[in-house]
Amino acid sequence: MASSLLFVAFIPVILVLVWKAYRYHLLRSVTGYLDVLNLGHERCTKIQGTAVVCGGSIAGLLTARICRDHFTSVIIVEAEEWTSSPEARRKMPQTSNHTRSRISQYDSLQVCLRLLYLGLHRLFPGLAEECANSGIAVAPADYKTHFWGLPLIMPYHLHSGTLPNTMFASRQALETLLRRLTLGRYARDIRQVIGIVTGLRMGEDGYVDGVKVRMKDGKVDCVDAKLVIDCTGPAAAGRRWLRRAVGVDPNDFKDTLDPKxxxxxxxxxxxxxxxxxxxxxxxxxxxxxxxxxxxxxxxxxxxxxxxxxxxxxxxxxxxxxxxxxxxxxxxxxxxxxxxxxxxxxxxxxxxxxxxxxxxxxxxxxxxxxxxxVGPSYKFNYEQFPSLPHNFIAVGDSVSRVNSIFGQGCSKALVGAAALNTLLHKTTVPLHGHLPVNFSYTFFERQARKTRAIWNSTKAADYSQPTTTPMTGEPLDLGLRWRKYRRQITRLAVKDIVVGELLWRNNMMVDITSLDFYHPKIVAKVVWNIAVEKAQEMLLVLSSLSIGFLKTVVSSSLQA
Ligand SMILES: Cc1cc2nc3c(=O)[nH]c(=O)nc-3n(C[C@H](O)[C@H](O)[C@H](O)COP(=O)(O)OP(=O)(O)OC[C@H]3O[C@@H](n4cnc5c(N)ncnc54)[C@H](O)[C@@H]3O)c2cc1C
The missing domain is CATH 3.30.70 (Alpha-Beta Plaits)
Known part of the structure; x- marks a missing residue:
């Protein structure tokens, strides 16, 4: 009897432990948060050979910096010649008139989520001082966000009256800062070559052993590679290289929707x-x-x-x-x-x-x-039947989402951080290859860890009747979740617990899908719906009774 009472008393404790364990599992397997916290550790014995990063923008620079912790050398191949000029690394980029022809966002708004700042902070020690050198403010991540004209409640109370920092940089400033830090600080290990990657040179047993690069003078050179990373952004040039190299078209494994x-x-x-x-x-x-x-x-x-x-x-x-x-x-x-x-x-x-x-x-x-911005898309490389074992892709070359929520660069970071975690777990024999299926393992992990970004932006897009949905999907897909999510947003303008949840969600830090179903949150949503319904009914009742009273008064006056 006593033992069963003890067991009953422990049920809440057990439930809390199970909840926490499952939440940790989700945090590790379907988000990039823990990968990002783990950035910045150099491997003891580096992998002999060169990681070739194709594309030297946000995803390319982040990936190159991470590969530098694992490979004896890193080469970035970037198409735009200007990126090798001192101007492309300058401290006050706003005084430059150059605009990047291949980056449609270059003169548009840039938001750096807290997750991105966290990752950069780990990759580049002394980031805050470097930001200061570029005139970039590092300040509490309060985005002054309003829904229905009402401000979201920010969790200042949890952080001794402030919020964790992020950086407030334009796209120009972010990119030039990243380039200065990656190519300047790590010049010994990371080199940039100007040229256009045009294809892959296949070696033996399903490995790529080099990339073909058309240089400025029109000649095609081959750069030896132990790992090839496609960071060519929306050009997604890797799909053409793969089509030619293995005869399968990644376009056949692509999902597209157009939020316009x-x-x-x-x-x-x-x-x-x-x-x-x-x-x-x-x-x-x-x-x-x-x-x-x-x-x-x-x-x-x-x-x-x-x-x-x-x-x-x-x-x-x-x-x-x-x-x-x-x-x-x-x-x-x-x-x-x-x-x-x-x-x-x-x-x-x-x-x-x-x-x-x-x-x-x-x-x-x-x-x-x-x-x-153009259609949102994602290449499901993890379903691709014949990937070379050492070819991967990071950033917008794999997926692009609606940019309204400012997640693009953080998504690139999540991919690069997933690569870092995988490389730390990978043993490579001296002068040997990366393991067979390295690229599948990577793509499968990256897809899992970026799925929430795809799904959440898609949910927002499907709420708009003007969106062209994915083939075979109606716009009312996920309607119930969207209604629940809207209730959460309604609460986040008046409830501090829900406000904190949404802050973590919007900043992509320490958040899992489970958090939205925490009993406390569900109870608050249910209560809020009940209160709103009661208020609506009261309104209807009061207008009905006013109407009734008016009729009674006017008929008694007439009488
Ligand atoms: C209007 C707009 C607003 C946005 N706002 C935000 C925001 O606020 N916050 C945020 O985080 N994200 C935002 N994004 C998304 C963000 O711009 C992208 O997610 C990010 O730029 C992706 O980086 P990337 O390196 O993958 O691709 P890109 O930045 O497109 O870079 C690709 C690079 O590859 C090079 N390249 C292409 N082909 C080749 C080739 N064959 N050989 C060699 N090099 C090649 C290009 O020259 C380029 O340098 C926004 C996007 C748009 C369009």
């Missing part, structure tokens, strides 16, 4: 005098990065968003865009109209509109970038 996302980013440079007059709470000088961000509610036919962000060099970025918003938004009056059209419960703060009015003083010097 358009962005207009307007960039202003704020003078000291104007900065002092901008009516931002706390003042322009005190702003870390984000100033005001508004997301739409699809359930109320909202499809536009607004992002106002400060970046290095006193730049102010205002980004307007959304689903099927294919009209550029260039003038400040148009920005105001766009802002006021976002469905809200609480009006846009007056100071936001006043700030926009003040910006008219420098409107003629502003710079615009209008981008159609």
């Amino acid at each position: 996302i358009y962005y207009t980013t307007t960039r202003f440079v704020i003078t000291q005098d104007l900065g002092a007059r901008l009516p931002i709470p706390g003042g322009w000088d005190a702003v870390g990065g984000h100033i005001h961000v508004m997301f739409p509610d699809a359930a109320r036919n909202g499809r536009g968003f607004l992002s106002i962000i400060k970046a290095e060099g006193n730049q102010l970025f205002i980004c307007c865009g959304g689903w099927a918003m294919d009209r550029p938004i260039y003038s400040i009056e148009d920005i105001k109209t766009h802002t006021l059209e976002i469905p809200v419960d609480a009006p846009v703060p007056r100071w936001v509109l006043d700030m926009l009015d003040l910006l008219k003083e420098i409107e003629k010097d502003s710079h615009h970038s209008f981008v159609c």
